[in-house]
Amino acid sequence: MPMHDERLSRREAIALGVTVAVAAATRGAIAAGTAAAADAVSGADAPAVITRRIPSSGEALPVVGLGTNNYSPTTPEERAARRAVVERLPQLGGRVIDTAPAYRQSESVLGELIAEIGNRERLFVATKVTAADGDRAGGIAMLEESFRRLRVSHVDLMQVHNLTGVDTLLPVLAEWKKEGRIGHLGITTSSARQYPEMLGHMRRHTLDFVQVDYSIANRGAAEEILPLAAERGIAVLINMPFGGRRDGNVFPRVAGKALPDWAADLDAQSWAQFFLKYVVSHPAVTCAISGMTKLAHLEDNFGAARGRLPDAALRRRMEEYWDRELAQGEDA
Numbered sequence: 252m253p254m255h256d257e258r259l260s261r262r263e264a265i266a267l268g269v270t271v272a273v274a275a276a277t278r279g280a281i282a283a284g285t286a287a288a289a290d291a292v293s294g295a296d297a298p299a300v301i302t303r304r305i306p307s308s309g310e311a312l313p314v315v316g317l318g319t320n321n322y323s324p325t326t327p328e329e330r331a332a333r334r335a336v337v338e339r340l341p342q343l344g345g346r347v348i349d350t351a352p353a354y355r356q357s358e359s360v361l362g363e364l365i366a367e368i369g370n371r372e373r374l375f376v377a378t379k380v381t382a383a384d385g386d387r388a389g390g391i392a393m394l395e396e397s398f399r400r401l402r403v404s405h406v407d408l409m410q411v412h413n414l415t416g417v418d419t420l421l422p423v424l425a426e427w428k429k430e431g432r433i434g435h436l437g438i439t440t441s442s443a444r445q446y447p448e449m450l451g452h453m454r455r456h457t458l459d460f461v462q463v464d465y466s467i468a469n470r471g472a473a474e475e476i477l478p479l480a481a482e483r484g485i486a487v488l489i490n491m492p493f494g495g496r497r498d499g500n501v502f503p504r505v506a507g508k509a510l511p512d513w514a515a516d517l518d519a520q521s522w523a524q525f526f527l528k529y530v531v532s533h534p535a536v537t538c539a540i541s542g543m544t545k546l547a548h549l550e551d552n553f554g555a556a557r558g559r560l561p562d563a564a565l566r567r568r569m570e571e572y573w574d575r576e577l578a579q580g581e582d583a
């Protein structure tokens with residue numbers, strides 16, 4: 252499999268689902284070849300962003316999306332900050348929101364905010380389900396509860412969370428997809444311990460999506476999961492693109508450090524854009540869902556969905572820089 256968009260022919264790029272939304276105003280040249288199948292995101296308040304197609308449905312998704320495992324606000328101010336993010340996301344050209352019943356109040360809070368704002372039609376809503384010990388009835392009850400909490404009649408992507416009950420739930424999800432209640436189905440993990448099991452499911456089942464952890468600091472998914480997804484035509488959501496919210500988070504590694512000069516070659520103006528552009532430039536990646544509870548972080552991160560992406564050589568340089576200069580450093 253070619254490892255980077257810039258190496259792809261037009262036909263290969265389309266087969267991999269690579270599209271790039273290009274507006275006349277897009278600053279700088281889009282790397283040669285990535286504009287193989289260009290289409291424009293329309294609307295005065297929707298600046299052009301890079302998109303990738305879901306192989307199974309052909310639907311195009313912006314490469315940056317919103318993760319909401321920290322969407323259980325405890326004060327009006329925290330709620331207002333999250334509302335501002337959900338409102339601004341589609342205005343910036345974003346669509347994907349990922350949640351789960353396991354994220355405390357996240358589904359209910361999103362349901363309330365989306366209804367208040369009235370932007371459901373502009374979003375691609377993804378949530379999750381589990382069936383511990385093969386409990387099919389419990390899984391179906393959880394699905395119904397997600398629809399109620401999210402206040403939606405259609406979920407764009409339903410994922411089996413952390414592979415809990417894949418064999419039980421996939422037939423149910425296939426049925427719900429046929430009935431039009433869900434648009435796509437998939438499975439998730441965020442642990443290398445589950446990669447062998449995930450690879451087995453990817454080989455055995457027909458999946459629209461997988462969701463997996465991947466960041467410049469955590470590149471294990473690129474060994475087998477991402478290549479197999481490309482080979483099997485499975486779209487990929489990336490969770491924890493900044494290494495997660497806790498110990499593995501990459502930002503402490505760069506606190507007080509300036510970007511290298513060559514970050515300009517990939518149109519990265521912040522460390523967040525540097526890290527996200529690394530993730531979304533992998534040709535198998537459809538969308539990176541970063542956790543964001545602050546509007547400033549959303550605005551910053553959407554800078555990674557525009558302009559040039561690193562080619563294979565630049566990706567290697569980013570990895571070497573991370574390994575040599577940043578990974579070993581003392582925490583700030």
Ligand SMILES: NC(=O)c1ccc[n+]([C@@H]2O[C@H](COP(=O)([O-])OP(=O)(O)OC[C@H]3O[C@@H](n4cnc5c(N)ncnc54)[C@H](OP(=O)(O)O)[C@@H]3O)[C@@H](O)[C@H]2O)c1
Binds near residue numbers: 413490500502547
């Ligand atoms: N097994 C699974 O299915 C699984 C597991 C883990 C995660 N997920 C999904 O993946 C999503 C992403 O993972 P995550 O949220 O744990 O980790 P993450 O996206 O790697 O990191 C999120 C953290 O980075 C901060 N951040 C975001 N943009 C920033 C910026 N521009 N500058 C500085 N800091 C920034 C966030 O801060 P603020 O919140 O303050 O904005 C938050 O603390 C989750 O929300 C969830 O939807 C799924």
